[in-house]
Amino acid sequence: MAMSTADHKLLPTGHERIDHMEMRGIVKRFPGVLAVDHVDFDVRAGEVHALLGENGAGKSTLMKILYGLYHPNEGEIFLDGERVTIKSPSDAIAWGIGMIHQHFMLVPSLTVAENVALGLKSTRAPLLDLDVVSARIKELAKTYGLQVDPAMPVWQLAVGERQRVEILKALYRGAALLILDEPTAVLTPQEVDDLFVTLRQMVSDGHALIFISHKLHEVLAISQRVTVLRDGHFVGTVPTAEATKASLARMMVGREVLLTYEVRAQQAGEPRLRVEGVRAASDRGTEALRGINLEVRAGEILGLAGVSGNGQRELAEVIFGLRPATTGQVVLDGQEVTGKSPCDLNKLGMSYIPEERMTDGVIRDFTVAENLMLQEHGLRPYSYSIFMNPRAITRRCAELIRSFNIRTPTQETPIKSLSGGNIQKLVLARELAREPAVLIAAQPTRGVDIGATEYIHQRLLDQRAKGTATLLISEDLDEILALADRIAVIYEGEIVGVVDRAEAQVEALGLMMAGVHREAVAG
Amino acid sequence: MIDDLITASVLASGIRLATPYLYAAIGETFGQRSGVLNLGVEGVMLMGAFTSLWAVYEITPAGATSYYGPALLAGVLVALLVGLVMGLATAVINVTLQAQQGISGIGIYLFGLGMSDLLFQKVFRGEVITVNGFPKVNIPVLSDLPVLGEIFFRQNLLVYLAFALVPVTWFVLNKTTLGLNIRAVGQNPEAADAMGISVTRVRYFTVTLGGMLASLAGASLSISLVNVFQQNMTAGQGFIAVALVYFGAWRARGVMFGALLFSLVNALQLQVRTKGIDVPDEYASMAPYLLTIIALIFASRRIDQPAALTKPFERGE
Numbered sequence: 001m002a003m004s005t006a007d008h009k010l011l012p013t014g015h016e017r018i019d020h021m022e023m024r025g026i027v028k029r030f031p032g033v034l035a036v037d038h039v040d041f042d043v044r045a046g047e048v049h050a051l052l053g054e055n056g057a058g059k060s061t062l063m064k065i066l067y068g069l070y071h072p073n074e075g076e077i078f079l080d081g082e083r084v085t086i087k088s089p090s091d092a093i094a095w096g097i098g099m100i101h102q103h104f105m106l107v108p109s110l111t112v113a114e115n116v117a118l119g120l121k122s123t124r125a126p127l128l129d130l131d132v133v134s135a136r137i138k139e140l141a142k143t144y145g146l147q148v149d150p151a152m153p154v155w156q157l158a159v160g161e162r163q164r165v166e167i168l169k170a171l172y173r174g175a176a177l178l179i180l181d182e183p184t185a186v187l188t189p190q191e192v193d194d195l196f197v198t199l200r201q202m203v204s205d206g207h208a209l210i211f212i213s214h215k216l217h218e219v220l221a222i223s224q225r226v227t228v229l230r231d232g233h234f235v236g237t238v239p240t241a242e243a244t245k246a247s248l249a250r251m252m253v254g255r256e257v258l259l260t261y262e263v264r265a266q267q268a269g270e271p272r273l274r275v276e277g278v279r280a281a282s283d284r285g286t287e288a289l290r291g292i293n294l295e296v297r298a299g300e301i302l303g304l305a306g307v308s309g310n311g312q313r314e315l316a317e318v319i320f321g322l323r324p325a326t327t328g329q330v331v332l333d334g335q336e337v338t339g340k341s342p343c344d345l346n347k348l349g350m351s352y353i354p355e356e357r358m359t360d361g362v363i364r365d366f367t368v369a370e371n372l373m374l375q376e377h378g379l380r381p382y383s384y385s386i387f388m389n390p391r392a393i394t395r396r397c398a399e400l401i402r403s404f405n406i407r408t409p410t411q412e413t414p415i416k417s418l419s420g421g422n423i424q425k426l427v428l429a430r431e432l433a434r435e436p437a438v439l440i441a442a443q444p445t446r447g448v449d450i451g452a453t454e455y456i457h458q459r460l461l462d463q464r465a466k467g468t469a470t471l472l473i474s475e476d477l478d479e480i481l482a483l484a485d486r487i488a489v490i491y492e493g494e495i496v497g498v499v500d501r502a503e504a505q506v507e508a509l510g511l512m513m514a515g516v517h518r519e520a521v522a523g
Numbered sequence: 524m525i526d527d528l529i530t531a532s533v534l535a536s537g538i539r540l541a542t543p544y545l546y547a548a549i550g551e552t553f554g555q556r557s558g559v560l561n562l563g564v565e566g567v568m569l570m571g572a573f574t575s576l577w578a579v580y581e582i583t584p585a586g587a588t589s590y591y592g593p594a595l596l597a598g599v600l601v602a603l604l605v606g607l608v609m610g611l612a613t614a615v616i617n618v619t620l621q622a623q624q625g626i627s628g629i630g631i632y633l634f635g636l637g638m639s640d641l642l643f644q645k646v647f648r649g650e651v652i653t654v655n656g657f658p659k660v661n662i663p664v665l666s667d668l669p670v671l672g673e674i675f676f677r678q679n680l681l682v683y684l685a686f687a688l689v690p691v692t693w694f695v696l697n698k699t700t701l702g703l704n705i706r707a708v709g710q711n712p713e714a715a716d717a718m719g720i721s722v723t724r725v726r727y728f729t730v731t732l733g734g735m736l737a738s739l740a741g742a743s744l745s746i747s748l749v750n751v752f753q754q755n756m757t758a759g760q761g762f763i764a765v766a767l768v769y770f771g772a773w774r775a776r777g778v779m780f781g782a783l784l785f786s787l788v789n790a791l792q793l794q795v796r797t798k799g800i801d802v803p804d805e806y807a808s809m810a811p812y813l814l815t816i817i818a819l820i821f822a823s824r825r826i827d828q829p830a831a832l833t834k835p836f837e838r839g840e
Contacts, residue, residue, distance in 0.1 A: 090719030119718030
């Protein structure tokens, strides 16, 4: 059969392609903030255009405007030369624009097919047509190599599979242009590879892709062009072939950035933290930790790598006395401390940087000073009997704010109005100021900009030099490879292996993160 | 003694007494499935109970000795209309104005309690008036079955309708696009919003429907079960209905079993009293409420709880 010329413009999904999308002079103001300031951005069919910038640079805001979740104060959007107004996600979907959000927009209790069908017109309205939807999902899954069972409830799927569902959802709706907001943040290295295979296939089929990220190597690996935003401003668009990690980092931060740290070789000392045969239950009552053994020595950073939800949070909570261990023990400097309260552990020299900064690390509505003094306000000289000593507190806070470079207008500023990086520096200040023997750092730089990340990493290394034993829990393998002396990998509540950084290979770690035992990886 | 207690007529009355629970709890199920807790059910029930009885009283010709169809129809329609208005008001308060749902519900309850009594005093000067309510409708053939016929098939229309709502609710929630939207909005409103579903519209629908069913629950008391109105005649049934939704794990069938459990206990305690069995009255009438507490302690299948229950939705703009 002869194809008509119009068919050349169709995607494998049968929908029309978007040859050129252009945003011009976009401005978005939030109360008190200029989030996006006259930014131009465009993407063409058959390319990946990366959008790079720190947290708060305006990447997500710009894309939420394109997807109709926010309305711009100024600026225009053109699709194939035609000016369009996108008032809501439904408008965006109708124009062929799809978005994969950083936090998956899936309903866990529903099946894959139900999630895909959500918001779509049913062929048998008002009844559901899940059989029709399932058949179409299988078709699309085959075309794009996105294997997933339409009948599975989403809560049973692994993170990588959930992302496939998100992509399928967008393709099902005829997305010709797909916005991917930090799509690799939650994936193992192998899953990232799989995702990139899918993305390349989509590009060669004529999709237009926008890839939001702050991971430089991924941007370099997948995109054809890179646009950098900083503080809501447009910094520049460059062809990826002409960019390097260093040049992109400079554009993002506005100054030279250390991309690797000088980690001074030093002999690790005595074990300061030992975890022996610890088992514990998750919030749902299932077994989250299944016999964990770890040892962290003085002057050492032990990196705990793994995909989110494999027991990292529970382990940190057991060590810090926030979750009971069903068996096993935690030993701090030779003393058993299993089940002791966080307050006692603080006094014994343990510090904890929790994963959920806003709920577990600080009290949102308290001021900077109050949050800094959360642990010490009851000690001299900050209080005498039942009275607080405001002068001592003010002096102490001023000192911490200065030495940890916390950017806040005043000590009395409510903490919720600080940026993520500054809030994390505050937590760091509170936890490190008493020179802990053991530091549990859970995701210390998640959602923190490059500048602050660099600072936090440097502080962790300083602490290492002072002899602190640090357990660094991170889902960011790059972070662990940059800082840790040894790397332990956790999978489904078990340590699948521990390797020295010098011998660590990303591929092997990736396999271990997927549950393959260390011996098997080596063999 | 057990033979005296559990008779076909007691079981039949158990089925009958389940109706107000069923209407109210099914309506509440829709609301909660979409993420809105309406604690004001009791107040809406009282308003429905009074207004429907008033309509029946006004329209029934003076001196009528048996039921008058148009009056009963008007009673039901008035109840639905009152429920619609109160449901819409609830939606405005909880969805648009994003009130704390635990507190706003108490306000709606107190409004219904006070308003229904005020009207009662104004219209009937507080006199208890009996109306001719819904008559029994014997279902041909089935009602002649021994025992079962008496228990299940010699009830009135509102009883049949209440039980018919159970499979209908299951069907709507699980087999229609509307039901999928409701479930999605209750579990993850952000996701539903991103898929182009109007969270506000879905919640207005479910909360308004919940109001109408709560009002009908009140009518099923005043013009079908007891055929009178008294101040605070619902006596906590609306609150029990809210509890039943938790007990039934947000499923129509579970809610029905919960409603039956309560109504059977109710029927039994009435029988205990009429038979003059030597149990203090207070203990007998305490039974349903005690059961509520016990049931809720053990019914902790919270996994199915709509994740966004009581959380107002606001797009991050």
